[in-house]
Amino acid sequence: DVKVTQSSRYLVKRTGEKVFLECVQDMDHENMFWYRQDPGLGLRLIYFSYDVKMKEKGDIPEGYSVSREKKERFSLILESASTNQTSMYLCASQERGRFGYTFGSGTRLTVV
Amino acid sequence: AQSVSQHNHHVILSEAASLELGCNYSYGGTVNLFWYVQYPGQHLQLLLKYFSGDPLVKGIKGFEAEFIKSKFSFNLRKPSVQWSDTAEYFCAIRGGGADGLTFGKGTHLIIQP
Numbered sequence A: 001d002v003k004v005t006q007s008s009r010y011l012v013k014r015t016g017e018k019v020f021l022e023c024v025q026d027m028d029h030e031n032m033f034w035y036r037q038d039p040g041l042g043l044r045l046i047y048f049s050y051d052v053k054m055k056e057k058g059d060i061p062e063g064y065s066v067s068r069e070k071k072e073r074f075s076l077i078l079e080s081a082s083t084n085q086t087s088m089y090l091c092a093s094q095e096r097g098r099f100g101y102t103f104g105s106g107t108r109l110t111v112v
Numbered sequence B: 001a002q003s004v005s006q007h008n009h010h011v012i013l014s015e016a017a018s019l020e021l022g023c024n025y026s027y028g029g030t031v032n033l034f035w036y037v038q039y040p041g042q043h044l045q046l047l048l049k050y051f052s053g054d055p056l057v058k059g060i061k062g063f064e065a066e067f068i069k070s071k072f073s074f075n076l077r078k079p080s081v082q083w084s085d086t087a088e089y090f091c092a093i094r095g096g097g098a099d100g101l102t103f104g105k106g107t108h109l110i111i112q113p
Helices: none
Strands: A004-006 A010-013 A019-021 A023-025 A031-038 A042-051 A054-057 A064-070 A073-078 A087-094 A107-111 B003-006 B010-014 B019-021 B023-026 B031-038 B045-050 B056-058 B064-068 B073-078 B087-095 B107-112
Touching: A004 A087, A010 A019, A019 A107, A023 A031, A023 A087, A031 A064, A031 A073, A042 A064, A042 A073, A042 B087, A054 A064, A073 A087, B003 B087, B010 B019, B019 B107, B023 B031, B023 B087, B031 B064, B031 B073, B045 B056, B045 B064, B045 B073, B073 B087
Parallel strands: A010 A107, B010 B107
Antiparallel strands: A004 A023, A019 A073, A023 A073, A031 A042, A031 A087, A042 A054, A064 A073, A087 A107, B003 B023, B019 B073, B023 B073, B031 B045, B031 B087, B056 B064, B064 B073, B087 B107
């Protein structure tokens, strides 16, 4: 089974801090995605990546950046965390040409 | 642009009741359709998917969904729910050549014993 591992299950950060959320997948998938999940808003796409060093903005990229230096790792960066970025962050992996995602367990980030 | 609309944000049912969760989408071309489920404290899992062929698709745990192209709908059904079906359910579509999925806002289903 494909595994998508998010390094932290829970994080608490202060306003203004730079925050790194890490995601690693073990099946050599080309595509990786970062979503945030909020009650009543569902999943919203922040960024995605088709390959190493390639990235595309999703629907809500403001306040975020990403890094994909290695195929298996896709990092989400909050340059200066704000309270409205308190959310559940989900990473997903997908084999190119296939249709389903494999999701990680999520990182619940609280910005105080 | 594509979008997904789930009609109910919260649904409360008793065990053994029948379930239907609505999902409508907006996209002019060919779509692939998905239902995902997220049980409390767990990650999102694929329930079922539709790509082509028989519009009635069967998924895991007794769930099924019917694609009605003329109505742009992909409603999820289960004849008799169980307490363990308490979860959040997300409808998603993949349109055109994009790899990414567009998700609905989710429906929180609570089954009372």
